[in-house]
Amino acid sequence: MSTAAKESGRPSPSSFPEASGLVVRDLRFGDNGPYRFSIGPGRCLGVSGPSGIGKSLLLRALVDLDRHQGDVLLGGRSCESYPAPQWRRLVALVPAEPRWWYPEVGRHLPPDSDAEEVTALVEGCGFSRDVLDWQVSRLSTGEKQRLAVVRALIRRPSVLLLDETGSALDEQAGRRLEQVIADYRRNHEAPVLWVSHDHNQLDRVADHVLLLGRDRLQISPLPRQEAAGR
């Protein structure tokens, strides 16, 4: 169950034990925040709002790439109690414009990855297994986006943060990717936070949507049967 509330307003009680899921309390970074929300195990929170409002900054703060105040807790343990690299292995951020640092796609996956799992993932995303031998320089924007999801999921994160993932895909490829992510969050009970401009997409994938606005933060009237009240 996902809940959200404006810091100045009355916080909605989260309806899952705080010992599970991702809990964000009074998160501030730069001029942004305070943000307060939580995502239960296997739930998906959509985040939307105008460009420049700080959606990507929110994701960066959640993976501790930017300095921030407030608490980010996973399964009751705070971000700071983990070494930073370990935290980022638990809370994976899939960037909007993935970069690649080796010439071949395959080298970006951990060498000890389970072969069957890799195959299942790349095929789920619409590739054949030989995609691992492809040269990165020849990938299209959409292929890079899909492979960035593979690159993140193969490391089995506990939480998935998606920044505009699927924005460069045609409808069919987009649906396949959404399915891969839906499967992952169900199988691993992983909370997912999905930043997107596409309200139709959020309508499909998210249980709730946070609208970041000039007045900070509100719960969208947009979805869903379980949307939390103010």
Next chain:
Amino acid sequence: MNVATLSAVDLALSGGLILLLAVLSFFLNLGLGRRLLISAARMTVQLLLIGMVLQALFASKTPWFIMLISSVMLLAAGHEVRSRLKCKIKGLFGFGVGVGSMFVSSFSVTVLTLIVILQQDPWYDPRYAIPILGMLLGNTMNGVALAADRMTTMFYEQRELIEQRLMLGETWHQAISELRRDCMRTGMIPIINSMAAAGLVSLPGMMTGQILGGSPPVEAVKYQILIMLLIAAGAGFGVVSAILMIERHLFDHRHRLCLERLLPGDQS
């Protein structure tokens, strides 16, 4: 030994070449004349001054005076390294990187050479200490500055790539391992190339100077070999220490890339 001493007229004649070049630049509108003349004049004054200082220094041999001169040289080199960075490091640390790495590359190597290899009495005999320090500072500075510049620039330009590696749970060491290797290579290429070309393509300046000054070529060559090996070692240690200091400075304890510690580039 028959050494041809240079008169003021001889120097003025070579200065005439520069003047000629400046005139050419003026007529072709190349915009180089002024800078050329100023830097030639600067070089002449600086070298004449240091000549006088060295003369006084060699005569006195007072340790504190030698210490003072070498410290000034070191600080100037550190400043020069800093000023060559396109993306400068903010605050005193930027200067510290320059001075620190030049200390490692030149100062420590010079002291080691004086004590272990040359073994003069006293070991800090300025006739050896100051020229060796000067050679090392001048020649390692290039490599150190190249490596440091490459590193800060790459951090700036490849921020997203580095951060995406961090996002996958890599430590900052892992996230910049290729980049670090690249900077090391950039810093070491000049000295490696000049060692490869020495004697074949180029006659190194110091050796040439010694021969012109009347030394037998084989003696001059031995000194040149010593100096080149010292420069290569010094440049290597200097580049390593500059890289280690910069990378350590630009990440914090949470493995975040702290680009706000750089001045965004290009004032040079």
